[in-house]
Amino acid sequence: MSYHNILVAINTNENLKTIVNKGVEIARNHNATLSTIHIDMKFEDFYIGELDFDFEKYDEMARTRSQSDILAKLGDLDYPVTNSIICSGELSNEIIETIKENNIDLLIMGHHHYSRLGQFFMSVSAPLIEAMPCDILLVKVTQ
Structure with missing residues (x-):
């Protein structure tokens, strides 16, 4: 199988x-395009209360902080x-929508080993795999 958009x-x-280097390795071997996605939680989805809070401003600040962190860590990447x-x-939802919009044929993501309780609260892999419209590679990473 040959991949075109990773x-x-x-x-x-x-x-x-670790995860991005695996993507670079596969993209290079298949002469494929490489894209990244980072998803911040929407604060308003987890907040219940009467507090007057500017969720839009908070989300924008979180995206800006994430962008600068990611750019700093990927600055020396040797693949476009x-x-x-x-x-x-x-x-x-965000990953599946991005896959469909960008004609992605391989998703690469990290996978942690969690305790049973941790699996209940933290693992998004199972539901994502069920709905995945493309191949998926889970890269085992340390916690």
Whole structure:
């Protein structure tokens, strides 16, 4: 199988380089385009209350901070990144929408081993895999 458009789902943690380097390796081997996506949580989706708070401003600040963190960590990448997407929302929905809009044929993302309780609260892999419109590669990373 040959891949043409690869999307790497990234976070701003220490595993970012491991996951992106796997994307670079595969993109280089297939002469494919490489894009990244980072999704910040929408604060308003998790806030319940009466507080007068500017959610739009908070989301914009979070995206700006994420963008500068990612650019700093990917500054020395030796492969062109065609598109670097930073958005906020529900992870599965944002990734699937991006895959469809950009004709992605391989998604690469990190996978952590969680305890049973951690799997219940933290793992988004299973629902995402169920709805995935393309191939997916899970890269095992340390916590």
